Amino acid sequence: YRDHAAFAEALTAELRPVEPAYAKLFETLSLAVDAEDVLDRARIFGQEQLFLTGVRVLAGTVSAEAAGQAFARLAEQLIKALYQAVNDWIVAAHGSIPGMRTAVIAMGKLGGREMTAGSDLDLILLYDHDPSENASDGPRPLTGSHYFSRMTQRLISALSAPTSEGVLFEVDLRLRPSGRSGPVATHIDGFRAYQTKEAWTWEHMALTRARVIAATPGFEADVSEAIRRVLTARRPAKATLADIVDMRRAIAEDKGDGDRWDLKYVRGGLIDIEFVAQALQLVHGARHPDILDTNTIRVLDKAAAAGLLKPSEGDALRSACRFYQRLTQILRLCLVDVFDPKTAAPGLKRLLARAGELPDFATVDAHLAEVQKQVRKAFEAIVGPL
Template identity: 30%
Template sequence: GLVFRVDMRLRPFGDSGPLVMSFAAMEEYYQSHARDWERYALIKARIAAGDPPAGEILLKMLQPFIYRRYLDYNAFESLRTMKALIDHETRLKGWESNIKLGSGGIREIEFICQCFQLIRGGRQPALQQRQLLATLKQLEKYHLLPAEVVEQLREAYQFLRLTENHLQAIEDRQTQSLPQDILHQTRLAYSMGFYDWRSFMTALRPHQEFVHTQFKQVIAPAVTEETSEVQMTLSNHCQTLWIQILQEDSQAEVSLSTVGFTDTQGILEHLRQLVRTYAVQKLSKRGRERLDMLMPLLLATVLKYPVPDITLHRTLSLVEAVALRSVYLALLIERPQVLEQLVRLCASSAWIAEQITRYPLLLDELLDPRHLYDPLKPDELDNALQAQLAHLPSDDLEMQMDSMRQFKRAYVLQVAATEISGNLTVEVTSDYLAAIADTLVRCALTIAWDYLTQKHGRPLCNEGNTLRSAGFCVIAYGKAGGIELSYDSDLDIVFLHDSCGTDQYTNGTKPLDNNVFFSRLAQRIIHILNTNTPAGILYEVDPRLRPGGDSGLIVSSLDAFKTYQLESAWTWEHQALVRARALAGNTECIAKFAQIRREVLSIHRNPEELRQEVREMRTKMREHLDKSNLNIFDLKQGLGGIADIEFIVQYEVLRWATQYPHLLEKTAVLPIMRLFAQQQLLEMPTCEQLSTAYRTYRAEAHRLALQNQPALVSKDKFVKLREHVIDWWQKMMEVN
């Protein structure tokens, strides 16, 4: 008999290829000659015998061929083509009852898993599994398939594989086809635990139907809703229009007007410019076919929205940016809902359109509207980021930095999309944006800390004859401190440590003075946040609010910070401290900072002197920063604007904190305003009018930011609100 049936046809060049090849020849084959199905076959490849270390080298060499670094949406079409060939052969050979290759069979479950592996495996190594059940577990973990779908696929797979094993055991034959004779049907049913064949088939069919339904949903091209006659007419017009553009037909401008565009000359020039770009000229035949399929779909989708001219200009910039990466063209063709979401977001926001154009990986976020318009809660972000970084090498800082940037862009996009849809207030939006920043700063600190402590050990100090660990913390000022971040806000941060006493050194084999250690730690954090990688900048970091400004040390000890704040700081620095909060760091160090902040802000102050100093600082700021003129009102720096409200709040906190210390529990303007009202430090109408103005101004500033516009509005806008703010400023800050 046989030990095993051996099939060598999967080797390079199949039956005509050599039985043994060198590693170099294998690599050359898979780079130059291999077909899509050979890529899928390699997913399950493992070392069975021989030299395991050498085998691992080979598999590592072939890894880029299997799992692409980008999201490879070409897999949809390739797997669908491959399945069509299998179905054709199945029909020709009468294998409809084949539980492996037939409808709803084992192969369809494998294709479902492989589709996700091939598309995402390069970016999510956790999906690089050989075993199907292990892959299903990862699909559930990363929410790529619902838990109930994964469970049913798992049950179906186990049932089908068990059936396959029993089939082959009946006569020791390599078969996956259900028996046609009564004897073998009865044997199979009994061996599977069923009383008769009908009972077995009653259990089998629901599994096959469910598998086939899921297969069609994942692999098959998405089917749009039934097309109306009007939509069909528009689609035909757009097809004709694109052909006219390609042929430089003189009627193209007329066609643009016919379908609904206004700036026909500008649109025509942009479309022709797209066709002439280097990216489009260099497209492969397959890429050009995809572009020709996409453009009529894009034109028809754009025309559904109120400002099609602007929307098309924005989306054409994206098409030009991704043209040479035809995988994105495939995505927009394969998944009409992604194209729909893309156009909707581009129509709503110039900022979102620019972000997706600069970072096309964000297109992946449009696949599932449930996640796009339902951002993670702030307390869920840390786990999400850790899960994303978990599969990366701990010593590859570049990959970690890129992953952090992708994380930020994905979740900020979700927040922006949700705000545009009207489901987030400006306060909640800022809470989300601040939580994302906090999460990333904590992560940057962890990465930098781990790197330096591995090289130099932990920083220690001897305080009062007690050796202890020296702590470190990151303090946010400004918008980050006040939890009022917008979409492109930078981070005003200060670094502090609590090392003091004697023996201030790290305890590693290459010890450093603690001041040097913490300075390098801060520099590495800034590097992680501030460096411009292929994925862009994470955050612009401004550390100038540290004691001494640009000339001061990049990291201060808490003792030096306290001394500076109590003895040398200007009033405006205490105003800034009102909005300061700890983002990350050692718990004890954060607590010490909070105590210093309370002590500094609770100093008894002369109200008149304080009022004059705050007023003078506001005047200087307005003179240098206010962009208002006869026709324009600067929302932030203009008279009666955001800064006036912030200065009023800061003045009141500094004035009353010594008597009402709980005012220091908040750093954001609106929560502090509510505390003023509760303690009757300001009259209720004052708090309500200032809060309404502040909330309205910030909502407008957010709206403008999403359109890539500065925070400037017509002088005729918000007149009543400005009058209220100016009136309260006069009453509270201009009193002699």
């Protein structure tokens, strides 16, 4: 942070409202002299904001939930700014295609506004254009699919390529239709057809966290409606739940599920809670569309209010989710490798105890074991036995 006085003021301040905080981002990018300068300025801004939020988490002045939203809000604003810059660069080099529209969809932790300091960005880019026109009108014209693939690749590079000011985020496009084998950008009609006719249950699970974060005016509504139609489609409950159980079993076989401090993958860990929230949406979305939400805790809130969860199950899952999020924020900020209680520094254990709102680390460890039993019990009652 280049201005020490500003750093001290920012560190003790509340998390800023969206508009005042990000007006600075667009202002600083507007002063860039070239494309490389745009990327450097975005990285300086992003790293400063990530650092400030991280320090607040460690200092205990911001909750894990607020930090997750702040990390996601930062990523979203950086994506919006660089999406606009990339669009301008592509149009300058290749022109535009009549009627073209694009949208960036956030998935995963960004989609759910549950990011940590180390989260990557799960993104999908969708596009549309006049069906009678399939080439851009610039000095170096490109056909439709190549044009939008170039735009997507340029956006990924703007977000993830190292410059003299470092890296912003790792970007993952594997949740796009057909995964690694599919095009990096997808036509909206192809997206609709794939999700309706070809997508696996796990892809619909991932879609429950999808939301548009940057788009050509008017296109966001079309994309959001396409997502909603998929999630509110009627599907066989028994087969859907069986698919989710199989998915959870496969992940356990691949990642292991016996390490209590692998908070995501352990039996009764965070992924069990997320799968419950996704199962509820896929099974009940047709009759209860109001439960749809990209955020795990809000889905559980809505499902409980609709009577789709027993009160005891809803309380246990929401409490566990918040507990895991508090611990995860600390671990992601402090460690690169996995957490090992046997070798962990005493200071880190004290931070975890404070984050867990318990008197000491031994109590956290014991409570964690009990929480995981409760979560697995709820998972098996709602989704199915493993």
